[in-house]
Amino acid sequence: MILIRCLLLAAACALLLFCPPSSFPFPLPLLLTDGQLGRALKFTLALWLVRDINAGLTRWAENRWMWTANGGVWNWSKEIAVVTGGSQGIGAAVVKSLVSHGITVAVLDVQPLSEELQNDKSDLIRFYQCDITSRDAVRQTGEAIRSHHGAPTILINNAGIGNANSILDVTPARLRAIFDVNLLSHWNTVQQFLPDMIANKKGHILSVASLAAFVGLANMTDYCCTKAGLMAFHEGLTQELKHRYGAPQVLTSIVYPSWTQTNLTKAIEKGIRGSGASIVEPADVGKAIAAKVISSTSGQLVLGPGLAASVRALPMWVQEWIRDRMAQVVTVNATTASAAA
Missing domain, CATH: 1.10.287 (Helix Hairpins)
Known part of the structure; x- marks a missing residue:
């Protein structure tokens, strides 16, 4: 089009x-x-x-310099998706949306499935209690998934936790935990599931980042660092698939949700709304992520103000004005084990 x-x-x-104008066979307006x-x-x-x-x-570049989406290789009723942190929040919404397309979903989480997912009658949801920060736990879970269902073709790294602490107040344990879950765990899951995708020349790895990757927030410095790091991970993985592994057919996407209604945003909702930002529902984010998978295309998906992705291209005084406006969003001390914005 x-x-x-x-x-x-x-x-x-x-x-x-x-x-x-005189060369036209009819008079021009x-x-x-x-x-x-x-x-x-x-x-x-x-x-x-x-x-x-x-x-x-842009679309051509995101699609690995191929003009058309390689949708013909996908048969959704036969695909296996792995969703980390899929028991609650955004992850659960992603699971529901994928299942609506007939995709079998393996949920990796330390928390049990939400009641809504437990009551799901589709028989397409499989729960695996797994600490994704443990390389050995991910390996064992990967072996179990392949044994029960076959090699996954879709990996959605969604699991995330958030801190609302200043740099001086955050404890070493919480700092280590947020980097382990939000960033380092991606090495565990990708190393476990990517080799089969490369061998089969088919797959899609999608990372759930945040608009916080573009703007550092006071009292959420650690969270912003993990999401900015995830952006670099996505870019590096994309380049390695094209230039190191010879598998440009394996798709990579990254999604940047805005503030989403989760446990963390409940604690700072007043500050978010005071900044003029809106809070979206997990279902909306889940549908957008599933739609990206179904599109069979790589690329980035910004679920919020389009300007957010370009903020660092603005003059420095504008950038600092934006950060100053956001400085009062997070003024409480809080932690959460649920995915945040």
Whole structure:
């Protein structure tokens, strides 16, 4: 669709720029012949063309320089997805959305399934109690999943915890825990499930980050660091699949949710709303993540203000003004074992 629109816009721009009005077999509207209006129209069409070309190149790059999605290799009723932290919150919403497409889901979590998931009648949800920060536990769970269902083709690294502590107040134990769960565990799960994807030239690894990856927040420095690190992990994994493992067919995506209604946001909800930000429901995030999987395309998904991903391209004074506005969002001391924004 973008390619067709670009061709049409390019043709329109060429006609207006290089063909005099007298050469047309029919009289042109005043809008096209008037000097100022005509120039404004040409400028608008040119900007529209540049925007669409940029969007098309972005999609092309995200899709590993392939023009079409490789959707033909996916048979959702036969796919196995692994979702970490899938018992509650965003993870549970992702599980429900994937199951609605007929995908079998293996949930890895230290917490039991929510009552809603336990009551699910689809018979497509399998729960594995697993501490994803333990390499050995992930290995044992991976072996069990392959034995029961086969090799997973979809890995959604969703598990996350959050602290609301200042740099001086956070304890070494909580600091280690947040990095272990939010970032280091991705090495455990990817090392466990990626080899089969590479061998089969098919797979999709999706990481759940946060808009906090783009803006450092007072009293959430550790959380922001893990999410910024996750962005680097996603980029490095993408490059290694293309240039080290010879498996560009294995898709990689990263999702940046905005503030989402979880245990952590309950403690700081007043500050969030005071900053003018909204709080979205986990179901909305879960549906968006599942839709990205079903699209069979790589790329990033920003679930919030589009400007957030570009904030570091803004002048420094604007960046600092944004961070100052966010400084009063987190003013309490709190911890949570649930995925945050």
